[in-house]
Amino acid sequence: GENVEQHPSTLSVQEGDSAVIKCTYSDSASNYFPWYKQELGKGPQLIIDIRSNVGEKKDQRIAVTLNKTAKHFSLHITETQPEDSAVYFCAASYDAGNMLTFGGGTRLMVKP
């Protein structure tokens, strides 16, 4: 089955700096790679996703890159703000409607 590794497990940045979180996956059949933000005591919220037919996708301060050959994808958050502080999870799946395999999570702390 699919295995998703996520690094780093914790990340502390100064407000305004950029944050990068990286994930690798094992199953070459995976085509869908979402990123979720989870705040304490809440369910995960989709913040951006990318499919295997594109290499990069951007939405305001958030971008995701995918290297299918190397089987890794990354989340980039620019101009970080304190409200970006949360746990971020990457995931991989065959498609958006299939079961997701999650990475271990990254606790992002943005210091004002």
Add this chain to the structure above:
Amino acid sequence: GAVVSQHPSWVICKSGTSVKIECRSLDFQATTMFWYRQFPKQSLMLMATSNEGSKATYEQGVEKDKFLINHASLTLSTLTVTSAHPEDSSFYICSARDDGTAYNEQFFGPGTRLTVL
């Protein structure tokens, strides 16, 4: 937008009792729903895939007789934790796949925190 609700949001029960958690898709139909479990400071782990009108598919290591899943309608799946024990204390999260979207996107519920005393 697509909304998934869970009820209750939290529950405390005594060891040996059973607890039912509901997952509802509020504004879309979902033939398929997924149940995940998340222990403190850990990732989400898939427990089972719930299919309307048929038996759920459980992941390896998840006891189907302990975690009963019923998906009786296109908007409701229930997870019943039978004879709960303290080690079942966890955050249970469901997601529902929207049958009406081109990409069959799934949407997550807010989670249910179960504490077994």
